[in-house]
Amino acid sequence: MVDIELAKAVAQALKRAQKKGALPHFELPETIPIERPKQGELGDFATPVCMQLARFARMAPVRIAEAVVQHLPELPFLASAEVAHPGFINFRLSESWLTAQVEEILAQPESFGSVQLGTGRVQVEFVSANPTGPLHMGSARNAALGDAIASLLEAAGYQVEREYYINDAGSRMQAFYETLYARYAQALGRDEPVPEEGYHGAYMVRLGEEIARECGPRFLKMPREEAIREIGALGLKKVIAQAKEDLALMGIHYDNWFSEQSLYTNGQFDRVMTLLRERGYLDFHDGAVWFKATLLGGPKDEVIVRSDGTPGYFASDIAYHYNKFIERGFDRVIDVWGADHQGHVPRMKAMMKALGLDPERLVIILYQLVTLKRRGEIVRLSKRTGDIITLREVVEEVGADAMRYFLLSRSADSQMDFDIELAKEQSEENPVYYIQYAHARICSILRHAKGMSFDDGDVSLLTSEPELALIRQMIRLPEVVRLAARQLAPHHLAYYAYELAAAFHAFYRDCRVVSSEPGDEAITKARLKLVSACRIVLARALGLMGMSAPEVM
RNA sequence: GCGCCCAUAGCUCAAUUGGAUAGAGUGCCGGACUUCGAAUCCGUUGGUUGCAGGUUCGAGUCCUGCUGGGCGCGCCA
The missing domain is CATH 1.10.730.10 (Isoleucyl-tRNA Synthetase; Domain 1)
Known part of the structure; x- marks a missing residue:
């Protein structure tokens, strides 16, 4: 690329000038910064390097810049190189080039547009919402970001895989299953309460009705536990299929859908626990298994396996990333998370160290949450309480292209209001x-x-x-x-x-x-x-x- | 109380991670279709970059302390 060649040429010019005595000897910087001037009239590229060198050369920046320009090699794409106060060199591209x-x-x-920034296998894991209901707007931002990051990395020379992590193992899932069972039973006229910690949204009613319609009352004749398990499996399937469809509406497709449950059935969890125990990062007290994150810079030790014997979500995350890095051999992994998970990052970094991996290889992108509005009124995003506006509704109203552009046009760090009505009014x-x-x-x-x-x-x-x-x-x-x-x-x-x-x-x-x-x-x-x-x-x-x-x- | 993120034009946001005179859109006002698409273009208006210090050739960007907002701080995820 032109700027890289310019950087080389400037470095070469500095060396030449030193050799010829136009500049005193001093250590050259490792990289010569080349930037695009804010004001286009100044030129196509510029370097501020002479100002940085002034202290080492003990010369006025402008004098250094003059020496550089004089010793610049011939460049086919360059029309001019001019010194500007207080020490910039401005480069102009030739028209013929x-x-x-x-x-x-x-x-x-x-x-x-493709470049060779680097090589290697990179995994981008994004969305990965709990499969307990339809995707909402937070997931939409996650989806737009993750997919675009994956595309960018492909264009930058990496071998990229897009992955969706299905959280099908946690205690939240149990609440989902039990809620679904209750709604199913209610649909068939039985008085079955929705658990306190369950999901109270209207979509669960519809899902229960759907299963009642498709399967009839046969689950009511089973033992309760068995019925919950079977209905849960059906519901999970439906929710995942729905997520796939919704994301497809946004034009997003994955290479892999990875089941959290599989970490336990395929042995990753046992293997990583053995590894952590051997390395002395496990602790056992209060009936629970702890990860000694404090040994590795974490803020506190973390429970991996609860005192009731069930592994927590962090246990899954350790096994999952063991799987990503060690079993599947990704060079770099990018996880895209909502900012509400930000407290989880130090644990993950500690985990990387415990596995003997460079923490830099795991990059966690945090994006600030989306506040969804309708006619200026805030709409709650929580799935646990009441109604939500789904990703699908918004895609259908605003259109996939507009939605993606809007979600991408702000940096991940900035909070975002998404007013559907406004987006529609302004669509022209x-x-x-x-x-x-x-x-x-x-x-x-x-x-x-x-x-x-x-x-x-x-x-x-x-x-x-x-x-x-x-x-x-x-x-x-x-x-x-x-x-x-x-x-x-x-x-x-x-x-x-x-x-x-x-x-x-x-x-x-x-x-x-x-x-x-x-x-x-x-x-x-x-x-x-x-x-x-x-x-x-x-x-x-x-x-x-x-x-x-x-x-x- | 502690941690992370944010604060830039009336509004929504950029600013090449420390570079030159801080830029776009939107909004207001005015103008341009007899030729390839007016979903376009041109012009005008708009700033003590939240406040106070510090670091240096140079700060919206870095460091410290405030103010205000978002999100976390669980044997939930």
């Missing part, structure tokens, strides 16, 4: 349509030019300001992918896509693409190449966010 990038993009319609002014409209417009132009062959178009004719501005935006995609993949922050994509669309719309205003004027044939062909390339970049940016790139709207 810029226009040539249009051909580069056209040559890689599927892969433009929504950035989603702005971006997609640019894509559809290009498709329309290409349809209009149908039959015209432009393979021989000469991109070097694309020298007007709006054309070059558009190309400048287009070639940013790889940088944005790299940045977003590094930070695991897809919101950069959302902003970028908007800016790219804006550059296209401005170009469209100023430059007629398909012209019937005599003598315009050459520029028409060149511009058809330009918009074709722009379409590729827009589609890729939208694709990475999981959004569609419509040809007509």
Whole structure:
């Protein structure tokens, strides 16, 4: 990438200048920072490195910068390198190189934007909501984030697997099963109370009725425990199927659905417990089994197996991550969690150390919770109490593309209000349509030019300001992918896509693409190449966010 | 009480993880269709980056202390 080559060139220039005595000898920094100036008029790239070096060189930053510029090697893409106060070097790309990038993009319609940030197998585990009811808006943010992060990492060169962890083993599940049994029995006219700790939402009534309708009263004739088990299994199946469907509505598909229960039936739990015991990280008191997290920087020791003999969710998490890293050999694992789980992070880091794994290999993305609103009124998200607005309802009302864009366009750290009514009212002014409209417009132009062959178009004719501005935006995609993949922050994509669309719309205003004027044939062909390339970049940016790139709207 | 996150234009949010004059959208006001899609474009308005210190060539960004909000602190998940 250009910035990497610039960094190398600057390092080389510093060395040369030192060798020739233009600069005193001092240790060169390991990496030369190259950035994009905030104000585009200053140039395409800049480095502030000379200001950082001033103290070591004991020279004015501007003088260092001058020396660097003088000793800069020839670079094919560079038009100019200028020193600016108080010590920046501003680089400008050559127009011929810029226009040539249009051909580069056209040559890689599927892969433009991909970078080689690293290699290895990465697992992204996301959503993983308790299978005790329909998915809600918190899960929607999780889904949008996780899926986009996975896509970004794929584009950054990693081998990625998307995984959904089904929490089908905990005590919450028992409450779900018992609630379902009660609702089933009620549907058949029997007076069966919903447990206090159970799930009181209306969806449980419907689920109970559904099973009553499909299976009839046969479970009422069984012993209670057995009936709960069988009904529970049916209910679990239905909830998972529903989650799969709901996520598919958002365009999200997983490589793997992993059962928590399987950790116990397949032996991972026993193996990891043996390992922890051998390493001295287990403690036994008060009838429970404890994980000595305090030995590893955790805030307190944690119960793994309760005094009644049942393993807690942390036990499962240890076994699960043992499975991820040691049995399946992922190089890196990314877990996407709601901020309400933030207290769990130190335990997980301690667990990594106990397993002898570098804690850095487990990255936990915490996103702040979504406050769902309807006409300005807050809607509660809890599944345990009463009614909820489901992910499905919102997708059906707002549309998958708009929902994804909205959920992605804020950094995970910021809290979010999602007002459904507002989202619907604003749908015409929504950035989603702005971006997609640019894509559809290009498709329309290409349809209009149908039959015209432009393979021989000469991109070097694309020298007007709006054309070059558009190309400048287009070639940013790889940088944005790299940045977003590094930070695991897809919101950069959302902003970028908007800016790219804006550059296209401005170009469209100023430059007629398909012209019937005599003598315009050459520029028409060149511009058809330009918009074709722009379409590729827009589609890729939208694709990475999981959004569609419509040809007509 | 302790921990994590947040506070930036009237509103919703960015700011390339310490760089140059803090930017978009939205809202208000005004303007542009006889040619490829007006779901578009152009212009105007908008700031003591919550407060007080500190670190340095340079701070919205880092450190300390406040204020205000969200989320946690269970043998729940």
